[in-house]
Amino acid sequence: MLTEAPKRKGDARERLLQFAEAAVLEKGFVATSIEELIAAAGITKSGFFYHFKDKTELARVLLERYIERENGLFDQLFTRADELNEDPLHGFLVGLKMLAEMLSDLPNGHPGCLIASYCYQDRMFDQQVRDLNAEAVLAWRRRFRERLDRIAKIYPARIPVDFDDLADMLSGVVDGGIVLSKALKDKDALPRQVMLYREFVRAVFLGAERDQKREAETEA
Amino acid sequence: MLTEAPKRKGDARERLLQFAEAAVLEKGFVATSIEELIAAAGITKSGFFYHFKDKTELARVLLERYIERENGLFDQLFTRADELNEDPLHGFLVGLKMLAEMLSDLPNGHPGCLIASYCYQDRMFDQQVRDLNAEAVLAWRRRFRERLDRIAKIYPARIPVDFDDLADMLSGVVDGGIVLSKALKDKDALPRQVMLYREFVRAVFLGAERDQKREAETEA
DNA sequence: TGTACATCAGTGAACGCGCGTTCACTGATGTAC
DNA sequence: TGTACATCAGTGAACGCGCGTTCACTGATGTAC
Numbered sequence: 001m002l003t004e005a006p007k008r009k010g011d012a013r014e015r016l017l018q019f020a021e022a023a024v025l026e027k028g029f030v031a032t033s034i035e036e037l038i039a040a041a042g043i044t045k046s047g048f049f050y051h052f053k054d055k056t057e058l059a060r061v062l063l064e065r066y067i068e069r070e071n072g073l074f075d076q077l078f079t080r081a082d083e084l085n086e087d088p089l090h091g092f093l094v095g096l097k098m099l100a101e102m103l104s105d106l107p108n109g110h111p112g113c114l115i116a117s118y119c120y121q122d123r124m125f126d127q128q129v130r131d132l133n134a135e136a137v138l139a140w141r142r143r144f145r146e147r148l149d150r151i152a153k154i155y156p157a158r159i160p161v162d163f164d165d166l167a168d169m170l171s172g173v174v175d176g177g178i179v180l181s182k183a184l185k186d187k188d189a190l191p192r193q194v195m196l197y198r199e200f201v202r203a204v205f206l207g208a209e210r211d212q213k214r215e216a217e218t219e220a
Numbered sequence: 221m222l223t224e225a226p227k228r229k230g231d232a233r234e235r236l237l238q239f240a241e242a243a244v245l246e247k248g249f250v251a252t253s254i255e256e257l258i259a260a261a262g263i264t265k266s267g268f269f270y271h272f273k274d275k276t277e278l279a280r281v282l283l284e285r286y287i288e289r290e291n292g293l294f295d296q297l298f299t300r301a302d303e304l305n306e307d308p309l310h311g312f313l314v315g316l317k318m319l320a321e322m323l324s325d326l327p328n329g330h331p332g333c334l335i336a337s338y339c340y341q342d343r344m345f346d347q348q349v350r351d352l353n354a355e356a357v358l359a360w361r362r363r364f365r366e367r368l369d370r371i372a373k374i375y376p377a378r379i380p381v382d383f384d385d386l387a388d389m390l391s392g393v394v395d396g397g398i399v400l401s402k403a404l405k406d407k408d409a410l411p412r413q414v415m416l417y418r419e420f421v422r423a424v425f426l427g428a429e430r431d432q433k434r435e436a437e438t439e440a
Numbered sequence: 441t442g443t444a445c446a447t448c449a450g451t452g453a454a455c456g457c458g459c460g461t462t463c464a465c466t467g468a469t470g471t472a473c
Numbered sequence: 474t475g476t477a478c479a480t481c482a483g484t485g486a487a488c489g490c491g492c493g494t495t496c497a498c499t500g501a502t503g504t505a506c
Contacts, residue, residue, distance in 0.1 A: 012482075028341040031250040034460065045460085047483050055460065117340045119402040120332070121248040137403045158428040159419055165412045168400055172413050175399040176392030182339040183357045192385045193392050199379055200420045207428040208378040232449075253492065265493085267450050275493065444505085451499070459491085466484075472477085 013051045015041040020062055025112030029059055030124055059118075060129055066114040067136045074143070077102070088150040089205050096198040100191040110182055111190070116175045141167045155205040166204065173197045233271045235261040240282055245332030248341055249279055279338075280349055286334040287356045294363070297322070308370040309425050316418040320411040330402055331410070336395045361387045375425040386424065393417045 019040040023032040034055065038048050052058045081095030082088075103111065115133050122130055144167035152163070177193035180186075239260040243252040254275065258268050272278045301315030302308075323331065335353050342350055364387035372383070397413035400406075 025340070026343040028248045028250055028344070030248055031341060031344055033458080035458075043482090044484055046462090046485070049461070050481085050483055112340070113399075115403060116336075116399045119399050120245070120337045120340050121251060122402060123246040124248070124251055133403050134405065137400065159423055160430075161416060161419055162412070165416050168409065169393070169396075169413060169416055172393060172396030172400050173389070174396070176389075176394070176396030179333075179336045179339050179395040180357065180388055180392050182342060183335060183353050185354065189388065192382070193389060196381060196385050196389055199381055200423070203379055203420070203423045203428050208423050209427060210380075254494095255492075263449090264451055266452075266495090269494070270448085270450055442506105445503105446505100447503075448501085449499100450501100451497105453496095455493105455495080457492085460489100462488075463486095464484105466482100468481085468483100470478105470480075472479100473475105 012041050012043050012047060016043075016048065016051060016058075017062060017065060020058060021066065021114065024062065024114065025117060028117060028121055030121060056126060056129075059125060060132070063114055063118060063129060063132050067132065070136075071139065074140075078147075087154070088147060089155055092147055092151060093198060093202060096194060096201070100194040100198070103194060104188055104191040106187070110185075110187055111178060112182070113175050113178055116178065137168075137171055140171050143167075144170055151205055157204050158207045159204045161204055166201070169200075170197060232261050232263050232267060236263075236268065236271060236278075237282060237285060240278060241286065241334065244282065244334065245337060248337060250341060250344055276346060276349075279345055280352070283334055283338065283349060283352050287352065290356075291359065294360075298367075307374070308367060309375055312367055312371060313418060313422060316414060316421070320414040320418070323414060324408055324411040326407070330405075330407055331398060332402070333395050333398055336398065357388075357391060360391050363387075364390055371425055377424050378427045379424045381424055386421070389420075390417060 016037050019037050020032060023036065034045060034048050038045055041047075052061065077098055078091070078095040081098055082091040085091040085094055115136055118125060118129065118133055122133075141164055145163050148163040148167060173193050173196070174190070177190035180189040180193065236257050239257050240252060243256065254265060254268050258265055261267075272281065297318055298311070298315040301318055302311040305311040305314055335356055338345060338349065338353055342353075361384055365383050368383040368387060393413050393416070394410070397410035400409040400413065
């Protein structure tokens with residue numbers, strides 16, 4: 001056949017990882033077979049075991065790659081948001097809006113979170129992978145907690161909340177929003193949940209009654 | 221051996237379902253084998269196929285049972301909360317607190333949500349199961365949306381939120397909280413997220429600044 | 441009360457397929473001298 | 474510049490195990506007459 005896959009040599013490993021990530025998010029890790037990955041990547045089974053010593057290694061590499069990518073994305077997003085805004089609160093609010101917009105513009109349909117996927121199959125993974133998962137969630141907590149502390153120095157919280165919990169809530173709202181999106185087959189459910197979280201953060205620091213002057217600043 | 225499993229006859233099907241639910245929440249449906257279920261239930265493989273025509277039927281029955289049980293539990297919980305409270309807002313807030321308490325007192329460790337689990341493996345299920353999943357989420361939305369409408373008649377919302385989204389957010393916060401609990405191995409993460417959601421609902425209808433008189437009523 | 445039949449809740453043995461893994465091997469490219 | 478060797482990115486064939494599923498059969502209990 002001349003219509004064979006292109007087989008750009010050298011990037012087979014990367015193709016394996018790409019197909020694997022998509023498959024894992026749709027079916028779970030256990031249901032994703034090496035067979036289907038090599039078929040999609042255009043190599044043989046032995047080729048797979050050249051790149052990964054076993055399926056466990058695939059699981060670990062997949063998660064490390066995912067966490068790194070996601071962290072980079074969030075760094076970039078909130079750095080950009082802060083550049084547009086001196087104030088840490090307004091930077092956060094702008095960042096959350098940008099996050100919601102990004103999520104609703106995702107090209108390839110419904111997103112998924114590898115961390116949540118692994119959580120719902122965690123008996124299938126070794127301690128190293130589970131630790132990786134926990135550390136990723138804690139890193140998100142630290143990231144947002146630090147920001148909430150900075151915000152609270154300027155805007156004392158008007159609603160009594162624990163900042164670790166409020167920081168975790170963003171991870172939770174995203175993961176929960178993904179489940180809503182998937183279950184309802186409505187890709188907008190996720191960005192709408194992020195915008196609701198944003199309203200909550202706003203209310204915590206600015207209060208519920210909308211102040212027109214502050215409003216104008218924030219919406220800039 | 222005399223230390224054999226009790227084999228209370230007649231309830232093998234129920235035992236299969238119980239073991240299956242626990243296993244699915246820990247490993248996912250695909251990774252849960254018929255073999256391990258019958259070993260736990262103390263019957264042979266043919267016995268399994270007497271009760272379920274195939275593994276697909278197990279998936280469906282498991283989900284139907286889960287949804288029904290969970291709906292019953294929520295009906296009961298919020299009915300009780302309303303009996304303690306005339307006001308629909310305060311009934312909701314009390315119900316949410318009771319929910320958080322129930323979740324932190326769960327006897328057998330970390331909970332899980334079968335709907336979320338199925339979402340992260342949805343390519344493995346047929347349309348009927350996926351529809352069941354979507355309908356369950358919509359039922360939760362309707363349930364809480366109706367309550368939010370009743371509340372808003374008495375307490376006009378002070379924060380502009382879409383009530384469908386706010387209703388969905390409870391499902392989302394629970395599912396996201398479960399992921400947090402599982403990833404962090406901290407069973408309190410989930411109830412704390414529910415309490416945060418409760419703060420948000422309170423702020424939406426009562427405002428951010430705490431009114432001491434209202435406070436006294438609510439905390440009753 | 442006795443007998444025939446039906447239903448319930450399984451048993452036991454066998455099946456074929458797909459899975460993850462191993463092992464010896466290979467052709468192309470890179471590096472040392 | 475030529476040759477020897479090493480490394481990279483795989484191939485091909487075989488493996489054994491566990492999985493879901495089928496099929497003919499069975500002993501205990503329930504029901505009709």
